[in-house]
Amino acid sequence: MKKKLLIILLSVFTFSTYSQIDDGSVAPDFTATDLQGNTHSLSSYLNAGKTVILNISATWCGPCWNYKQTGALSDVYYSHGPDGSDEVVLLYVEGDASTGIAELNGSGNTVGDWVSSTPFPIIDDASIASDYEITYFPTVYRICPDGYVYEMGQLENTDIVNNINTNCSTTLQGQDNHLKIEVDDISLCNDGVTADFNVTVKNLGNNAINSFDLDVISGSNITSVSKTASLNSTFDEQSFTINAPLDSGVSNSIELINVNGNSPFVSDLNSVDLNVSATSAQTDNTDVEVHVYTDNYPGEISWELKDEQGNVVASGGPYQEGNDDEYGGGGPDALTTKIHNVTLSNIEQCYSLELLDEFGDGWAFTDGSITPGVEIFADGESFYSTGEVGNFGDGQSYFNAFKYTTNLSIDNFEKYDFTMYPNPTNGLLNLSANQSFEVKIFDLNGKLVFNDKLNESQQLDLSHLSPGVYLTKISINKVTKTNKLIIK
Numbered sequence: 001m002k003k004k005l006l007i008i009l010l011s012v013f014t015f016s017t018y019s020q021i022d023d024g025s026v027a028p029d030f031t032a033t034d035l036q037g038n039t040h041s042l043s044s045y046l047n048a049g050k051t052v053i054l055n056i057s058a059t060w061c062g063p064c065w066n067y068k069q070t071g072a073l074s075d076v077y078y079s080h081g082p083d084g085s086d087e088v089v090l091l092y093v094e095g096d097a098s099t100g101i102a103e104l105n106g107s108g109n110t111v112g113d114w115v116s117s118t119p120f121p122i123i124d125d126a127s128i129a130s131d132y133e134i135t136y137f138p139t140v141y142r143i144c145p146d147g148y149v150y151e152m153g154q155l156e157n158t159d160i161v162n163n164i165n166t167n168c169s170t171t172l173q174g175q176d177n178h179l180k181i182e183v184d185d186i187s188l189c190n191d192g193v194t195a196d197f198n199v200t201v202k203n204l205g206n207n208a209i210n211s212f213d214l215d216v217i218s219g220s221n222i223t224s225v226s227k228t229a230s231l232n233s234t235f236d237e238q239s240f241t242i243n244a245p246l247d248s249g250v251s252n253s254i255e256l257i258n259v260n261g262n263s264p265f266v267s268d269l270n271s272v273d274l275n276v277s278a279t280s281a282q283t284d285n286t287d288v289e290v291h292v293y294t295d296n297y298p299g300e301i302s303w304e305l306k307d308e309q310g311n312v313v314a315s316g317g318p319y320q321e322g323n324d325d326e327y328g329g330g331g332p333d334a335l336t337t338k339i340h341n342v343t344l345s346n347i348e349q350c351y352s353l354e355l356l357d358e359f360g361d362g363w364a365f366t367d368g369s370i371t372p373g374v375e376i377f378a379d380g381e382s383f384y385s386t387g388e389v390g391n392f393g394d395g396q397s398y399f400n401a402f403k404y405t406t407n408l409s410i411d412n413f414e415k416y417d418f419t420m421y422p423n424p425t426n427g428l429l430n431l432s433a434n435q436s437f438e439v440k441i442f443d444l445n446g447k448l449v450f451n452d453k454l455n456e457s458q459q460l461d462l463s464h465l466s467p468g469v470y471l472t473k474i475s476i477n478k479v480t481k482t483n484k485l486i487i488k
Contacts, residue, residue, distance in 0.1 A: 095129030
């Protein structure tokens with residue numbers, strides 16, 4: 001597959017020239033406690049006939065984070081772990097003695113929050129890494145019930161299952177009618193309206209799935225939805241557009257009712273809470289700039305801006321491809337910013353943004369110099385950003401991304417007595433208003449570096465951010481103001 005070799009080559013982080021434990025060795029036994037206080041014994045799992053996967057990583061290891069973000073191990077956990085067919089045990093082991101719980105939670109020497117985004121147990125125990133004599137992060141092992149250990153490597157979800165079936169003298173059975181539902185945050189143009197939003201479903205079961213029914217619940221309102229699917233194999237996934245009334249002022253959720261006309265496999269994945277808000281990205285200027293931050297394959301990427309009727313009002317790409325490789329990598333439009341001037345209608349409405357990729361692997365390939373995505377400016381200030389995007393497949397839709405309104409004015413914001421000082425700052429930033437508010441901070445590449453809901457008065461310590469210029473987006477009661485922030 002395209003670019004896969006590049007990913008594999010970049011994902012080896014070697015810190016020793018010595019060889020690690022030999023394939024076919026008896027797996028060193030261990031008993032360890034995870035972050036939730038649960039005890040895990042390797043020998044107990046093997047005696048119970050379970051196959052064990054050890055992902056030995058480090059919080060600061062970028063390639064480790066990249067592999068986690070593929071979701072391959074999470075897919076196997078949901079499908080064949082304790083909430084699925086209960087045939088496989090997956091354990092994440094933090095293998096660096098110099099890092100620990102704080103780093104796992106996203107503070108200090110780390111590339112992110114590992115805890116909230118890892119569904120299977122996390123063990124902070126460098127002695128396990130030592131016992132297995134690992135020489136680079138991440139190292140992923142497969143231990144069959146016979147007790148022998150083999151390095152499995154950073155395989156995709158289907159390859160992990162095939163690896164186990166081929167080498168462990170077993171065939172993972174899975175469960176029938178096992179479906180996972182995923183929904184991104186939903187932004188409404190206005191509360192209490194019927195809205196479109198994306199739902200992605202993934203087949204975690206052992207049988208083909210050709211239909212499913214679900215209920216969208218918004219407060220006391222229930223909307224039943226039926227969909228025809230084509231999920232023929234385990235880990236196949238599809239995205240669907242759902243149309244249902246939603247309101248950010250009430251609880252919202254999706255409940256899976258049946259799969260293939262039968263009751264679904266009982267799982268926590270059958271119910272999904274929806275994070276619904278009315279869009280806070282607004283502008284009263286019809287003249288905007290769309291800044292497109294390209295990845296390393298600009299000849300594949302394009303975008304469309306649509307009005308509420310679904311009409312394309314602006315678009316861009318594909319851009320000029322390069323000749324760094326056979327897939328058009330590099331070139332003058334790679335890893336750069338393409339700026340498009342767009343004139344919006346003077347009719348008050350919301351606009352949706354769609355990112356497209358011709359090859360089907362999203363805007364995921366960057367050297368770190370730029371964060372691929374889209375940011376939109378008015379009067380020289382950013383008022384909307386997709387933030388970081390990655391491998392979203394063929395396309396990614398952002399419904400009601402922002403709103404053009406004739407009622408946006410500084411008076412609307414000033415009534416909240418919002419202040420932000422000092423600016424420039426050495427890292428300590430004081431924020432206050434006469435009620436609670438949300439603050440998002442973006443770097444100039446459009447990457448979201450801070451996001452939190454704050455009380456009326458609070459001091460932020462932003463000393464961990466590199467000196468430079470940032471954009472702050474403050475939202476109070478759906479009114480938004482963007483300020484430039486300078487960190488010295």
